[in-house]
Amino acid sequence: MIIVMNPGVQEEEINQVVDKLKKVGLGVHLSVGEQRTIIGAIGDRKLVMSMGLEALPSVEKLVPISQPFKLVSRDFKPDNSVFSIGGSSIGGEEIMVMAGPCAVESEEQVMETAYGVRAAGGQVLRGGAFKPRTSPYSFQGLEEEGLKILARAREKTGLLIVTEVTHPQAVEVANEYADILQVGARNMQNYYLLRELSRLQKPVLLKRGLSATIEEWLMAAEYIMAGGNYQVILCERGIRTFETYTRFTLDLSAIPVVKQLSHLPVIVDPSHSTGNWRFVPAMSRAAVACGADGLIIEVHPHPAEALCDGPQSLTLENFSDLMQDLRKTAAVVDKRLGQVV
Ligand code: PEP
Numbered sequence: 001m002i003i004v005m006n007p008g009v010q011e012e013e014i015n016q017v018v019d020k021l022k023k024v025g026l027g028v029h030l031s032v033g034e035q036r037t038i039i040g041a042i043g044d045r046k047l048v049m050s051m052g053l054e055a056l057p058s059v060e061k062l063v064p065i066s067q068p069f070k071l072v073s074r075d076f077k078p079d080n081s082v083f084s085i086g087g088s089s090i091g092g093e094e095i096m097v098m099a100g101p102c103a104v105e106s107e108e109q110v111m112e113t114a115y116g117v118r119a120a121g122g123q124v125l126r127g128g129a130f131k132p133r134t135s136p137y138s139f140q141g142l143e144e145e146g147l148k149i150l151a152r153a154r155e156k157t158g159l160l161i162v163t164e165v166t167h168p169q170a171v172e173v174a175n176e177y178a179d180i181l182q183v184g185a186r187n188m189q190n191y192y193l194l195r196e197l198s199r200l201q202k203p204v205l206l207k208r209g210l211s212a213t214i215e216e217w218l219m220a221a222e223y224i225m226a227g228g229n230y231q232v233i234l235c236e237r238g239i240r241t242f243e244t245y246t247r248f249t250l251d252l253s254a255i256p257v258v259k260q261l262s263h264l265p266v267i268v269d270p271s272h273s274t275g276n277w278r279f280v281p282a283m284s285r286a287a288v289a290c291g292a293d294g295l296i297i298e299v300h301p302h303p304a305e306a307l308c309d310g311p312q313s314l315t316l317e318n319f320s321d322l323m324q325d326l327r328k329t330a331a332v333v334d335k336r337l338g339q340v341v
């Protein structure tokens with residue numbers, strides 16, 4: 001249930017409602033927007049209805065949230081969520097471009113990529129240190145050594161770091177090194193992992209599961225927010241369909257749908273969805289044009305030698321060309337590419 005306060009409401013009046021809700025054991029989520037203050041009451045809807053809150057002059061109305069996701073819902077928070085990450089922002093007028101190799105392979109590979117990404121205007125360096133591979137015989141990642149390499153690349157270039165956490169035990173160590181923690185498609189419904197991440201105050205990039213509906217994806221985001229971590233970035237990375245020409249089918253319609261349903265930022269991964277570097281530029285431009293708040297793109301200095309996902313990785317040169325194009329696409333939708341601060 002959400003309690004919509006009247007415009008111009010005073011702080012004491014907000015506190016009065018918050019205290020009443022807390023007193024009867026309800027959870028409270030306060031959202032102070034430019035136009036409106038909204039108080040989310042989490043718990044038994046009937047109890048909230050029976051409290052006579054509508055009789056208070058500061059309260060405009062009580063609105064039930066019909067969707068199963070609450071904190072994630074735009075009913076709960078009508079304004080877009082804009083998060084500040086290391087001085088950069090996501091969810092507003094800036095497009096955040098994250099780029100880097102699928103996996104951290106060596107210091108040289110990461111440094112070469114990081115300098116290239118930085119020169120092209122990227123903001124965030126991606127790189128997997130824990131690799132959830134479909135085959136147990138494939139390269140599984142450098143783990144903490146890989147995280148250390150990423151942290152050194154941040155020191156040298158000023159790029160932020162995003163890396164995947166595959167299991168609850170990896171969260172503590174990854175949290176020491178990374179600026180954004182990624183939940184991979186294969187782990188979207190790993191609720192123990194989501195709970196662990198919900199205890200942090202660090203942005204979580206939540207990829208859509210390979211076969212997850214939009215509602216299942218938003219419910220996974222709800223797990224993270226329900227535990228107190230409100231900084232969730234959704235990532236559409238392609239879903240399974242009957243089509244086999246591309247690795248997955250990039251569901252671009254999910255972007256406007258999620259924007260309607262939720263206030264959370266949403267980004268697109270054109271690399272894992274298409275599985276082919278040749279299609280990455282077109283889908284990146286399309287993603288920005290349809291409202292995505294950012295992109296996460298696989299880039300490798302020598303794709304033919306990559307230990308993982310070489311066929312879908314852009315060279316540094318191709319990435320730099322794409323960034324030029326994206327500047328123009330962003331301007332068409334009244335946005336701009338974010339910059340390293
Ligand atoms: C990744 O980004 O490295 C990755 C494994 O992607 P996904 O979880 O979308 O398959």
Ligand code: MN
Nearest residue numbers: 102298308309
């Ligand atoms: Mn990959």
